[in-house]
Amino acid sequence: MTDSDTELRDALRNAQDKVDSGHVPPFGSVWAAATVRARTMRRRRRAIVGSAAAAAAAVFAFGLLVQRGVELQFIDAEELLGTTSWSAPSDGLLPEHRFDIYEEIPVLIESTETYGGALL
Amino acid sequence: MRDSDVLDKNPHVSRSALEAIHGQVFGWALSRSDYDSSVAEDLVQQVYVELLTGKARFDNRSSLKTFVFSVVQNLARSRYRRIASRLRLVQAASTEAVAEAVQPIEPNESAALWKAVQELPQRQRDIVELVFCRDMTIEAAAGVMGVSVGTGRAHYDRAKKTLKTKLSNKGAGCDD
Secondary structure, eight states, rough: OOOHHOOOOOOOOHHHHHHTTTTTTHHHHHHHHHHHHHHHHHHHHHHHHHHHHHHHHHHHHHHHHHHHHOOOOOOOHHHHHHOOEEEEEEGGGSSSSSHHHHHSSSSOOOOOEEEEEEOO | OOGGGGOSSSOOOOOHHHHHHHHHHHHHHHHHTTTOHHHHHEEEEEHHHHHHHTTSSOSSSSHHHHHHHHHHHHHHHHHHHHHHHHHHHHHHOOOOHHHTTOOOOOSSOOOOHHHHHHTHHHHHHHIIIHHHIIIOOHHHHHHHTTSSSHHHOOOOOOOOHHHHHHHHHHHHHHHO
């Protein structure tokens, strides 16, 4: 900072001090007012959050009550199966529809009697 | 910093530290509110509320003074934005009332230097006040104003040059 800067700074500071002086309110009073304001804000915020929560709970409870009032509707199982049954398009190509392979296998040996330790 | 002093929502801020800079903060708030002391007091009060509620949180990255000055600056800006929008609405109904409301109160019209400062563009006026009158570095002042250090330095140099020119011209005029 040059000498001319210092001069300018001192002159400005004097001018500013004249403007500032006599206006400054005591810190204690401003702080006390701010504390009250902050407390009020906090209370108001809590009240808003509380009312919002209460409103949400009321809406939820109302929703439950309304749901209870609705008559239950049963579904007919046969109707449901009828709408959901499915057959492969290739089923028509089978020689016999619903061919059961286990029923058609011939029984070759059916004995539980043994001879000399071996199954007959 | 006494432990009992520390704010609940702002662990790096104490009541005593705020008290120590209260005068300077008020001075800055005063210049942000066209030298209306009641508006300035309300502004400072709002700053303390922001600190008490933790809405403005100081994290020790700058000095407390720089931080509090920035909060004053931001609050004043948003407040003036609100006032300006309200004024625009009122303007449609009454243009006379607006002219009265925005009329700034000159704190010391007789002082040539003060007048020269008041005639500077806003940014130049702010940086001159912060650096010369509020003992801030150009870096800190730029931080408060929300501009880069380079921009702050440019405003500072321009303001200094303008002030020196104006004052030397006035001095020459007085001698004649």
